[in-house]
Each structure stands twice: as C-alpha cells, then as structure tokens.
Amino acid sequence: MTPLSPPNEPATTLLSAPIDLAGDWGHMVHRSADQVVKRMRHSCLDGVRLLSDRQPTRLRVDQHASGSPAVWLHPDGSNIAWIIVNIGQQAWAQLAYQFGHELGHVLANSWQPHAKPTSPCQWLEEALVEAFSLCGLGRLAQSWKQNPPFAGDNKFGDAIAGYRESILRGYAKLADEQGISHRSSGWFSDHRGDIEIAGLNPFAQAASVVLLAEYERAPECVEALGALNRWPGRSGVPIEDYLRQWEASCTELQASPQLPALVREMLRIEPGHASA
Numbered sequence: 001m002t003p004l005s006p007p008n009e010p011a012t013t014l015l016s017a018p019i020d021l022a023g024d025w026g027h028m029v030h031r032s033a034d035q036v037v038k039r040m041r042h043s044c045l046d047g048v049r050l051l052s053d054r055q056p057t058r059l060r061v062d063q064h065a066s067g068s069p070a071v072w073l074h075p076d077g078s079n080i081a082w083i084i085v086n087i088g089q090q091a092w093a094q095l096a097y098q099f100g101h102e103l104g105h106v107l108a109n110s111w112q113p114h115a116k117p118t119s120p121c122q123w124l125e126e127a128l129v130e131a132f133s134l135c136g137l138g139r140l141a142q143s144w145k146q147n148p149p150f151a152g153d154n155k156f157g158d159a160i161a162g163y164r165e166s167i168l169r170g171y172a173k174l175a176d177e178q179g180i181s182h183r184s185s186g187w188f189s190d191h192r193g194d195i196e197i198a199g200l201n202p203f204a205q206a207a208s209v210v211l212l213a214e215y216e217r218a219p220e221c222v223e224a225l226g227a228l229n230r231w232p233g234r235s236g237v238p239i240e241d242y243l244r245q246w247e248a249s250c251t252e253l254q255a256s257p258q259l260p261a262l263v264r265e266m267l268r269i270e271p272g273h274a275s276a
Helices: 030-045 092-109 124-146 155-180 187-195 202-217 219-227 238-251 258-267
Strands: 019-023 059-063 069-074 080-085
Touching: 019 030, 030 059, 030 092, 030 124, 059 092, 069 092, 069 258, 080 092, 080 258, 092 124, 124 155, 124 202, 124 219, 155 202, 187 202, 187 258, 202 238, 202 258, 219 238, 219 258, 238 258
Parallel strands: 019 059, 059 080
Antiparallel strands: 069 080
8 A cells, every 4th residue: 555645744934934032031031021922922923814925935033122012024045024122121012013013014024134224115014014013912902801921911902902092193183184094085195295205204103094994894905914015126116106006016926906996096096007
C-alpha cells in the first residue's frame, strides 16, 4: 500500500505569523505585553480574508523610550515586519492602539524597504489604518470585558473603551468642523492641498471617522487593505491613479471592492477621472 502523503502545512498569514518582542520594556512583563499584542491582532484580523501576496512571515514589536510609533523599513533582506512602539509603563490600551495602527500598515503592504511613505496619497493610507486600529480597539474592549487575558481584569475593558472614545471625540470634532461625510462634495476638492500632506494629519483623522463607520457596517470591506500598494509608485501617484490601481489590485486578488468605492464617493472622484 502506498503511504499517504503528509498533510500540507498551512501557509503563514499575518494572523498566524510568530511575534517577537524586542527593545526596552522597562518593568513591564514581556508575557503581559505579548498577550496584549496577540489579543489586539486577533481583534483586528479575525474574520478578515488575508489576500495579499506581499506579507511577512514574522512580526517584531520593538519598544522604544522615545520617538513615534512606526514600521521600521529595514533593508536586511529578512521577511520580518518590524513595528516600533513607544508606550508608558503598563499602558496596555496605548500599546494595543499603536500596534493596531502599525499592523494596519503591514496589512497594507507597507513593511518592506521600498515602502517609504510618500505624498500625495500617504494621508489616505494613514486614515485607513487609523480606522483599522480603532475598529480593532473597540473589539478588544468588548473581548477584554468578557474574557480578559489577565485574571479578574474585566473592568480594564472599560478603560480601553474610554481610551478609544477619547480619540474618537477629537476626530469627530474635526470631521464636523471640516464638514466631511461620504455625501460631502467639496471636502476633498476644497482642501486638497492641505489633505495631501503625508502623515496622520487632521484631514486624515477626520476621514478615519467615515472609514471606521464603514468597517463597522461592512467588516468584509477591510480585506481591501491587503490590495494596497501592489503597484509601482505606491502612494507617490496622484489619487486618481491610486484609486484605479487599488481597484485593479482588488480585482486581481478577488478582494471586496467596497472600500475603494467608498473612498471614491467620499472624495467625489469619478471612475475614469484624469489625474491632476
């Protein structure tokens, strides 16, 4: 009798990739930080189809005592996505939030050496991944209250929810002041020069409120983040080209087109619109 072939090992995904902790965690227990990071990863990615063909096989979370959270685009040829955080002692809500944002960049294929943030479209990726982190943080708050990673710590779920709500209040105020909604025709055209500044600028923060509402309404749309930046030029192309190439990438990966369609509507950029 011919022996059966061994089962195929499942491919590593962003949800299953091993996570290493590095850097200076001070008096924080590594096991606790590891629990928070892994719980947040599940809160962000459970139920999301991971379709990208440009994902790492390992994650490293590096705690720094100064500087901003970031993905370190290290040119060493490894297949590790290297996330830098900067949190206070035992600041687990802050850790989850920072990690979730940078994990969103990794999901959006922004972790390899060539993925340097570039105008004019980096603001949009920032808005997309900020909403991704805030969505995950909401789920983390709920799961923490129901089943905390640390025994008897259910009430900390309320602290996570409060941390998230504080961020959202500031963003919602910006959204109201700017008049952004997916039905607003003038937001992007009126402020384009200020919006297209790289980073999580106030316009990107306001846009994240609209995007978060879509993530919560249609969770399947999040899979389109994995189709981002799979083209030459990445965020350095005009928004009209960026959206066309994102839509083509979604088609190639058979990802939901809902999210780029929402962005088109939010920015009032019609299909086939010529780049500026």
